[in-house]
Amino acid sequence: MVLAAIVQFCARHNVKDNTLRCVDAIKCAAGKGAKAIFLPEASDFIGQGDAYNRLSEPLESGYFMSAVRDAAKASELWVSVCVHEAGGSDGRCFNTQVLISDKGSIESSYRKIHLFDVKDVGPGNTPVLESASTEPGRRVEQPRHTPFGRTGMLTCYDLRFPEVSLMLREKGADVITYPSSFAVKTGRAHWETLLRARAIETQCYVIAAAQAGVHTHAGRTSYGRSMVVNPWGGIVTQLGACNTDPKPYDDTQPLPDTPTEIAYFDIDLEEIQKVRAAMPLQQQRRHDIYAA
Numbered sequence: 001m002v003l004a005a006i007v008q009f010c011a012r013h014n015v016k017d018n019t020l021r022c023v024d025a026i027k028c029a030a031g032k033g034a035k036a037i038f039l040p041e042a043s044d045f046i047g048q049g050d051a052y053n054r055l056s057e058p059l060e061s062g063y064f065m066s067a068v069r070d071a072a073k074a075s076e077l078w079v080s081v082c083v084h085e086a087g088g089s090d091g092r093c094f095n096t097q098v099l100i101s102d103k104g105s106i107e108s109s110y111r112k113i114h115l116f117d118v119k120d121v122g123p124g125n126t127p128v129l130e131s132a133s134t135e136p137g138r139r140v141e142q143p144r145h146t147p148f149g150r151t152g153m154l155t156c157y158d159l160r161f162p163e164v165s166l167m168l169r170e171k172g173a174d175v176i177t178y179p180s181s182f183a184v185k186t187g188r189a190h191w192e193t194l195l196r197a198r199a200i201e202t203q204c205y206v207i208a209a210a211q212a213g214v215h216t217h218a219g220r221t222s223y224g225r226s227m228v229v230n231p232w233g234g235i236v237t238q239l240g241a242c243n244t245d246p247k248p249y250d251d252t253q254p255l256p257d258t259p260t261e262i263a264y265f266d267i268d269l270e271e272i273q274k275v276r277a278a279m280p281l282q283q284q285r286r287h288d289i290y291a292a
């Protein structure tokens with residue numbers, strides 16, 4: 001059994017403020033004895049307009065990443081966090097998840113491969129075009145050994161593509177992370193079902209730390225409801241949902257406040273083996289019929 005923490009908050013365009021929230025959460029989790037902490041997608045910032053280009057940073061030297069790595073080292077816990085990594089083509093960034101060890105080193109990083117380019121699910125049924133600001137990654141990383149099992153990284157919209165989660169399972173994953181910032185409309189309709197399905201079919205822990213609340217005056221809002229699902233498909237813990245997709249806000253008024261939430265849970269490595277022994281899906285796959 002390994003004690004871990006999952007964090008939900010509402011990032012805005014102030015990187016220093018978001019950094020403080022993440023560092024505080026890391027200290028708090030360490031104080032409770034957690035060995036790992038899972039932070040949401042876009043923990044460094046959520047902005048609008050040219051924010052992506054202006055605020056994205058290199059992983060090795062960025063303000064946000066340096067502070068989080070220092071905190072991981074000082075608190076001696078593992079961190080999964082997702083940031084905007086500078087250096088994509090055409091002034092774009094990468095949407096990158098980073099796995100940081102309890103020594104503060106970057107163990108692995110994964111650039112989101114499926115981008116959220118959709119027609120009518122944004123606030124007020126508006127389109128979203130993540131590829132305008134973000135360059136897609138080109139590969140899935142090998143799951144990494146950690147004290148809480150072999151961890152495979154995916155991000156947000158990747159959740160809709162079971163091929164990649166099954167690929168991670170095939171490569172030995174015990175835990176799959178999905179740091180997210182789900183839209184409210186799609187979150188209400190699909191979030192729980194997708195997370196539980198990915199856990200049931202991969203027989204892995206699924207850990208999805210999410211953004212929640214109103215990020216921008218343009219009405220960018222995230223669903224929240226961060227969730228941990230065990231390899232049997234049961235919800236281990238979840239945080240609050242933001243259930244109403246608001247209309248664009250009056251930018252003369254302050255945005256409504258959303259508190260940071262943290263939940264604690266155990267990752268039970270024996271439970272993974274028990275579920276797989278009872279129902280050996282991995283041995284029963286018919287790759288002879290449907291190619292790997």
Ligand SMILES: O=C(O)CNC(=O)[C@H](CS)NC(=O)CCC(=O)C(=O)O
Pocket residue numbers: 041042045046047095115116128130156157160180181182183186187
């Ligand atoms: O934009 C950033 O700063 C960080 N990236 C995101 O929040 C991305 C792109 S807008 N969000 C999603 O993939 C939501 C997926 C979703 O909601 C679904 O699959 O239904």
